[in-house]
Each structure stands twice: as structure tokens, then as C-alpha cells.
Amino acid sequence: MKFLCLPGAYGSAKNFKVQLGPLAGELEKRGLATFTYTQGSHEVEPPEGWEDYFGSRPLFRFLDTRHGDNFANLRRLRHMPHSINAEDSMRMFQNTGEGEDWHQEVWRNALNDVFKTLEENPDVDAIIGYSEGAMVGASLVVEEARREKETGLATNAFPLQFAVFISGSPPLKLEGENRVVCQLYDEVGTVIDIPTFHIFGCDDAFLLSAVALYNVCDPSNSAMFDHGLGHIVPRDAENVRMLADILEELIPKADGNKEERELKKYEHI
Structure with missing residues (x-):
């Protein structure tokens, strides 16, 4: 399986390769996966x-944030009451940008950039995203399915078959003339039906956003792992071993699902 790796905000392909290195190296050693790395197109300075x-610099984001302090908005999630559920917390967050007409253009550009990367790497059949990269990746899966349903054509020879989300957030969608909103389970139900693996830590200040992402994925095709830490890519030996053991079971299943999907495409011929 070939993964496209999407780093978090204020990250880079170079830095994410280091962050993901222990897990990626273990999966490569076991013959389970290969990896290619990308990054956002907008160079940024850290807050x-x-x-x-x-x-190390340079640092990038998938989203063009020149119009506002999105990092300040994200910090609001750190102070959400523990009693609030994941969906309500995301609704409170997304209202910060209501009525601003630049959001849709920013989001279209971010997704189109990653679609272009997929087109340049037609052997990619899975994604692994961290933080902002996981949000972009989740949105990519949903948008790819929408486009294939409308046109009958996949972005690649094989559509994305598997996604690993590390400290993610739910996918976004365009709504009306100027809004970009989270897709939340109590509003839209399940929107991601490919196999997914969700990695997060119980000490993550943004834990509720990761839960909201898990909730919109097909529970029969999803697994989760709590590494017990914060908003990080786990790199310690014990967590890497456990994650690799789980992925050693999940990746062959996702490959099997790919074959089943391809057969179904030709059943009517």
C-alpha cells in the first residue's frame, strides 16, 4: 500500500518525514507500506x-491564512468544557468564520492542490494525515467519493482505499455562497465508508475534534488507538510497535476491500 503523507499546520514534508519516521520505517520493514510526502503550498511563520x-524552516500550511488568525480560533478548542460533546464543540468553533466569503476559495484551493499531488502519484491508494493534514485528508476522501459519484471517474487508477488520521478533525464541505462547515455525525451521519484508523491521545487538547472525525466514519470499518499522550505523532518504541501490529492487520483488509470494490465496478459489464 502506498501512502500519501499530509503534515499538520506549520509543518513540512521534511519535518513530517522525521515525525513519522519510526512508524513508517517499521511498516516498510514489515513490507506493508511505502510512503510519499507532500506539504501545503503556503509558507508561514509560526505564531x-x-x-x-x-x-526547522521553511514551514507550510495547506490553508491560506493571510485573511485571519486561524491559530487563535483553534486555541478556543483547548478551553471547551469537558462535558460538551464532540459535535457541539465543533459547531462552536466553526461559527468563528461565519459570513466571511474568503473561506470557500481557500478550501477549494487546498483540496485542489492535494488532488494535483494524487494525480502526479497515481500509485497512491491510501493517506496518512496529522492534525490539519488529517482534516484535509478526510475532506479529500469525501470529495473524491462525491466526484466519482457525479462523474463515474476516479481521481486515480485506484481511488483511496484506506486512511490513517492522527489527531484529526472532521471533513469540511462548502455550504451556500460563503460558508465552509464541518460535517458532523448528528447532522449528516456517516460520510466516510472506506477503512480508517484513528490515532489520538487522551491528553490531546483537541481530542474532541478527533472524536468528531471518528464519528462520521463507518464504525464497521474503523479502528482507534489512544497512545496516551498529547497532540503529537507517537514515536516511542512501545507505541510504534503496537501501532505497527494493528496496521499489520488493517492494511491487508483494506487491500482486500480494494479488490472487492474493483470487482463490483465490473459486475454490470
Whole structure:
């Protein structure tokens, strides 16, 4: 299985290759996967006070944030009451940008950039995304399914068959003339039906967003793993071993699903 790797905000392909290195190396050693790395097209400077947190420059985002301080909006999630459910927390967050007409253009451009990367790498059949990269990846899966349903054509020779989301957020969709909204389970139900694996930590300040993403995935095709830490890509030996053991079971199943999907496409011929 060939993974396209999508880093988090204020990340880069180079830095994500280091972050994901222990797990990717273990999966390659077991003959389960290969990896290609991409990054956002918008070079950014880290927020004030976080200059040394995100690693070596240059740093990038998938989203063009020149119109507003999206990092400040994200920080609101850190202070959500523990009693609130995942969907309500995301609704409170998304209202920060209501009525701003630049959001749709930013989001279209971000998705189109990643679709272009997929077209340039037709052997990719899975994604692994961290933080903002997981949100973009989840939205990509939903948009790919929508486009295939409308046109009958897949983006690649094989559509995406498997997704690994690390500290993710639910997919976004365009709504009306100027809104971009989260797709939430209590509003839309299940929107991702391919196999997914959700990695998060119980100490993650953004845990509710990861839960909201899990909730819109098909529960019969989803698995989750709590590494017990914060908003990070786990790199310690114990967590890497356990994650690799789980993926050693999940990846062959996803490959099997790919073959079943391909057969169904030709059943009517």
C-alpha cells in the first residue's frame, strides 16, 4: 500500500518525514507500506511564542491564512468544557468564520492542490494525515467519493482505499455562497465508508475534534488507538510497535476491500 503523507499546520514534508519516521520505517520493514510526502503550498511563520516548537524552516500550511488568525480560533478548542460533546464543540468553533466569503476559495484551493499531488502519484491508494493534514485528508476522501459519484471517474487508477488520521478533525464541505462547515455525525451521519484508523491521545487538547472525525466514519470499518499522550505523532518504541501490529492487520483488509470494490465496478459489464 502506498501512502500519501499530509503534515499538520506549520509543518513540512521534511519535518513530517522525521515525525513519522519510526512508524513508517517499521511498516516498510514489515513490507506493508511505502510512503510519499507532500506539504501545503503556503509558507508561514509560526505564531508568536511558538517559534521553536514546529521544527526547522521553511514551514507550510495547506490553508491560506493571510485573511485571519486561524491559530487563535483553534486555541478556543483547548478551553471547551469537558462535558460538551464532540459535535457541539465543533459547531462552536466553526461559527468563528461565519459570513466571511474568503473561506470557500481557500478550501477549494487546498483540496485542489492535494488532488494535483494524487494525480502526479497515481500509485497512491491510501493517506496518512496529522492534525490539519488529517482534516484535509478526510475532506479529500469525501470529495473524491462525491466526484466519482457525479462523474463515474476516479481521481486515480485506484481511488483511496484506506486512511490513517492522527489527531484529526472532521471533513469540511462548502455550504451556500460563503460558508465552509464541518460535517458532523448528528447532522449528516456517516460520510466516510472506506477503512480508517484513528490515532489520538487522551491528553490531546483537541481530542474532541478527533472524536468528531471518528464519528462520521463507518464504525464497521474503523479502528482507534489512544497512545496516551498529547497532540503529537507517537514515536516511542512501545507505541510504534503496537501501532505497527494493528496496521499489520488493517492494511491487508483494506487491500482486500480494494479488490472487492474493483470487482463490483465490473459486475454490470
